[in-house]
Amino acid sequence: MKIGIIIGSIRDGRFGEAVARWVLEGARGRGTEGFEYELIDLKEFNVPLLTSEVVPGAANKQYHDPNVTAWSRAIDACEGFIFVTPEYNHGIPGAFKNAYDALGSEWYRKPVGFVGYGASNAIRAIEQWRQIVSNFAQIDVRNQVELSLFQDADENGFAPGERRSGELENMLNSLEDAVSILNK
Template structure:
């Protein structure tokens, strides 16, 4: 059975992403077609990338125990669903920093996106597509674009519109299928 990580990329206090990722994980675990787990970037407390040696040249061996734990966690998965906010029309800096620590851990693996923002994180997910292309990742076509206007109450409570469950199912189906082909 393939292993799929629901990767929560926001590290902000009071982040809406926790609710979004919990919803995605809850929906995923009812399916029985893969082993799903939550991977919370915040829990790794990653430093800024400052090492002059590119991650692709490190053979998945890192001097910082936090980065090594991050590497081991990501490497053990066959595919990912990035739960990403959009900050100032782009990917969140802390999430990008986390991804920049690694490289071969992602090679050729499957990935899908659940974005959330005022307009559904469309620009952030498009930027992620460009970023992960470097590693030959198999980016699935379906995406979920949650908006503050249709899927969030009072800017604090995640309450997805009913059709979002079907959108997420399509993302999960595609990620599992692509991960299974590997």
């Protein structure tokens, strides 16, 4: 079962790329049988602003823009997700929200875990994502990883604190359980 680790920032020099690679390394290092983890870099898809007349939920995965079609295929190929999300101005990143909104059934009933980062550990962004993903009946796992730009970074960039690996392990356990239950 494939779990996509989505890098939710498209900014140059983004902190989230190092965070996502840490998540990928931690997930693959577990050696959990039956699970495959893959990075999905939102920046690579260049999803345009949602302007389509057809509501994505009614598009039947038939999109006019080839970038949205490629994004759709990447998301549809996964049974679950980890959103690596920054917190911008006490909220979720606009580009990630737009890309989420550009799709419909590709998200339906697929579990999601959260790894957030920001000045205030991305707590508000994660909570906003929980409200958003409920629209597609996604199961959001309770365990999450909240990273601080101050405490989980040093002069070289991302440097997760000692307890973060345990938090990641707990979130991954919960996510794999949810994916397994929904895919029986």
